[in-house]
Amino acid sequence: MKKNILKQIVMAALLLSAFTGCKKWLDLKPLDGIVGDEFWQTKEQVDAAVTGIYASMLASGDSRSLALTEYMFIWGEARADMVTPGSRANQDELDIVNLNILPTNLFANWAGFYKTINYCNVLIQLAPEVLSRDNTFTQQHLDRAVGQALAVRSLMYFYLVRVFRDVPLKLDATVSDDDITPIPKSASNIILDQIVADLKEAEQKLPLSYGGTASFDKGRITRYGVNAILADVYLWMEHYAEAAAECDKIINANAFSLVAGGDFFTDIFLTGASRETIFELQYDQQILNPFYNMHTPSRRRWSGALHLPEEVFGLDLVNAEPQLDYRGEDAAYRGGDFGIWKYVGADNEGGSYRTLDQSFAPWVFYRLADALLMKAEAINQLDQPLEASRLVKAIRARGRALEITPMDSTDKSAMQSFILEERQREFAFEGKRWFDLLRAAKRNNYEGISFLLNSAAISVPASLQQAAFNKLRDPNSHYLPIYAYELQTNPLLEQNPYYK
Numbered sequence: 001m002k003k004n005i006l007k008q009i010v011m012a013a014l015l016l017s018a019f020t021g022c023k024k025w026l027d028l029k030p031l032d033g034i035v036g037d038e039f040w041q042t043k044e045q046v047d048a049a050v051t052g053i054y055a056s057m058l059a060s061g062d063s064r065s066l067a068l069t070e071y072m073f074i075w076g077e078a079r080a081d082m083v084t085p086g087s088r089a090n091q092d093e094l095d096i097v098n099l100n101i102l103p104t105n106l107f108a109n110w111a112g113f114y115k116t117i118n119y120c121n122v123l124i125q126l127a128p129e130v131l132s133r134d135n136t137f138t139q140q141h142l143d144r145a146v147g148q149a150l151a152v153r154s155l156m157y158f159y160l161v162r163v164f165r166d167v168p169l170k171l172d173a174t175v176s177d178d179d180i181t182p183i184p185k186s187a188s189n190i191i192l193d194q195i196v197a198d199l200k201e202a203e204q205k206l207p208l209s210y211g212g213t214a215s216f217d218k219g220r221i222t223r224y225g226v227n228a229i230l231a232d233v234y235l236w237m238e239h240y241a242e243a244a245a246e247c248d249k250i251i252n253a254n255a256f257s258l259v260a261g262g263d264f265f266t267d268i269f270l271t272g273a274s275r276e277t278i279f280e281l282q283y284d285q286q287i288l289n290p291f292y293n294m295h296t297p298s299r300r301r302w303s304g305a306l307h308l309p310e311e312v313f314g315l316d317l318v319n320a321e322p323q324l325d326y327r328g329e330d331a332a333y334r335g336g337d338f339g340i341w342k343y344v345g346a347d348n349e350g351g352s353y354r355t356l357d358q359s360f361a362p363w364v365f366y367r368l369a370d371a372l373l374m375k376a377e378a379i380n381q382l383d384q385p386l387e388a389s390r391l392v393k394a395i396r397a398r399g400r401a402l403e404i405t406p407m408d409s410t411d412k413s414a415m416q417s418f419i420l421e422e423r424q425r426e427f428a429f430e431g432k433r434w435f436d437l438l439r440a441a442k443r444n445n446y447e448g449i450s451f452l453l454n455s456a457a458i459s460v461p462a463s464l465q466q467a468a469f470n471k472l473r474d475p476n477s478h479y480l481p482i483y484a485y486e487l488q489t490n491p492l493l494e495q496n497p498y499y500k
Contacts, residue, residue: 040126043137049123050145053152054219056116058287065112069281069363069431070290073302074107075163075480076431081455082308082424083340086300093301098460099468103481103499110164110483113156120153121173147205150198151221155229155365157195161188162236162435164496165479169194184492192237199230208255215273218280224250225279228366231374236439240378247375250278256368258398261326265341265348269331272362276369283360291343292359304333304340304429307458312424314402325425327399332428340429369395369426377419381443385415392422401425416440420451438478446475474498 039045057068077083078096085097092106101108127145130137160167169186171194206223210216227249234243250256259267259276267274272282283289294301309315313328329335330350332342339345339353343361346352354361372391380388389409395401405421408414423436437455441448452472460468471477476498487493 040130040133042134043130043141046123046127046130046137046142046145049119049127050148053116053119053123053149054281055287056112056119057152057281058283065109065115066106067290068112068116070294071107071109071112072159072363072431073291073294073429075159076434077302077429078107078434079455079459080433080437081458082305082312082428082433083302084305084338084459086303088299089301098464099456099471099477100464101480101499103484103487103495105481105483108480108483110160110167110486113160114168114170117153117156117170118174120149120156121171122175123149124153125173126175143205144207144210147202147226148221150202151206151226151229154195154198154202154233157191158229158233158236161191161195162438163480164482166496167191168490168493182490182492185494192233195233196230196237199226199233202226203230208253214275215282218273218277219282221279224253224255225366228278228371228374231371231378232366235374235378238381238443240381243378244375244382247371247378250368250371251375256371258368258394261398261400262348264326264399265331265345268364268367269342269361270345270348274367276367277362277364278366278368278371280362280364282362285357285360288356288359289343289361289363291340291361292354292356295340295344296353297337297339300339302340304338305458306338308333308338308428309335311404312421312428314404316402323400323402325399325401327401327425327428342429364430369398373419373423373426377416380412380415380419383412385409385412388415388419392419395422395426399425416448442475442478449473452478471498 039049059067074093074096078093079099085094090106095101095105096107124146127142127149131139131142157167157169165188166185167188168183169191170183174180202221203223203226206221206226208223210220210222227246231243231246231250234240234246256278257275259274268276272280293299295303309329313325313332316323330341330345330348333339334341334345334350336350341350344353344359346354346358372395376388376391379391386409389407392407392415401422405418407418420436420440424433427433427436437451441451449472453469456468456472457465476496479496479498481499482493482495487495
């Protein structure tokens with residue numbers, strides 16, 4: 001059964017490749033000879049196209065782009081204070097850590113995200129035609145397909161806005177040479193408004209469950225997944241009441257529960273599809289994640305930062321048998337060598353690493369803990385620090401968190417810092433840390449710039465820190481440059497201000 005599903009994924013990717021991104025697209029056919037005009041005929045082909053959207057996030061698909069989850073990890077962690085480059089880190093990765101980023105940096109390449117966006121655009125544009133061609137294809141079936149495409153497209157644009165700020169906004173499909181036209185960047189506020197509109201439409205189209213296995217519901221975007229993305233977007237836009245309301249839709253549904261502390265690593269990252277998970281990318285033996293080549297000892301490009309045990313997760317030196325935060329040692333990182341354990345560990349005791357053919361830990365976009373902490377952040381900004389503290393305490397109790405900084409539940413500013421620290425522990429290496437810091441920093445016209453400066457004081461070598469501080473004081477530096485290749489091929493693009 002799994003092999004048939006994987007064949008569908010591969011075929012879907014091949015089918016969709018006929019519609020995208022090449023001046024000689026008419027010469028490109030899948031191996032079975034099917035071209036676009038012959039494809040959009042049945043509900044099964046629409047389902048294959050939906051599968052192809054998810055497949056495009058799992059693997060890069062070409063030599064110019066990495067797997068999207070590798071970008072997501074680098075974008076969310078490399079400029080923050082939870083990771084340190086390993087012995088195999090390349091120069092582009094070192095430059096990101098040191099905030100010395102050029103337009104030629106490999107990790108400024110957004111091509112893979114736009115490929116997935118176009119897969120979504122193709123489905124949104126062409127799937128409705130199947131209603132008149134297949135009388136077994138229902139409006140509900142179409143809505144579920146289009147809803148998933150809208151939600152994934154929104155998620156891709158949300159990443160791009162947070163990383164590059166202003167980017168091209170393309171909502172129509174590229175299906176022929178006539179559709180390949182240069183477009184300029186759109187302002188981030190316009191893109192964010194589009195994301196919100198698309199997610200609200202997707203929410204109306206998507207089910208709470210697809211009626212299959214729990215794994216299927218976790219690996220596809222449900223209505224709860226839309227709520228989680230929308231809450232995150234609203235936080236970024238500083239629309240706090242709306243963010244809290246989206247979180248409540250998840251929390252009050254009682255469809256998810258926090259994994260017990262001792263099962264944190266095993267259930268969420270080793271087994272996957274946990275009862276806590278809302279939406280994740282699911283790998284397996286035939287479609288492996290990119291993390292083996294990033295985090296295993298012989299190939300290590302990234303490690304956990306050395307200050308994690310004492311300053312982030314804490315040390316308990318009182319008990320005869322030391323108590324550790326369940327989310328820290330041998331869950332987020334390996335105690336012996338600071339390897340990033342979530343994606344490459346084979347057990348919850350730091351015993352052994354996964355082999356390459358076992359490299360299928362999921363990439364978790366959202367889980368219940370995120371909904372709880374996003375709501376805490378939102379209601380704290382609405383002057384409810386005491387209520388926010390109660391949500392944070394639930395997360396801390398699950399994790400068996402040690403007290404490092406005392407919680408002050410009466411002070412909004414203190415609670416903001418405490419929530420940020422708790423997110424640091426809860427989502428270590430899950431591609432969220434830089435975005436959390438930047439969101440807190442830019443609030444109230446960059447009132448919190450110290451969050452970024454303090455992070456750089458930890459992660460940037462001492463000899464380069466003053467230059468890094470000067471860069472970070474310019475908000476334009478918080479966004480990556482437009483990749484040099486994109487500037488060469490699209491004359492309407494302008495380089496981001498800091499890199500001109």
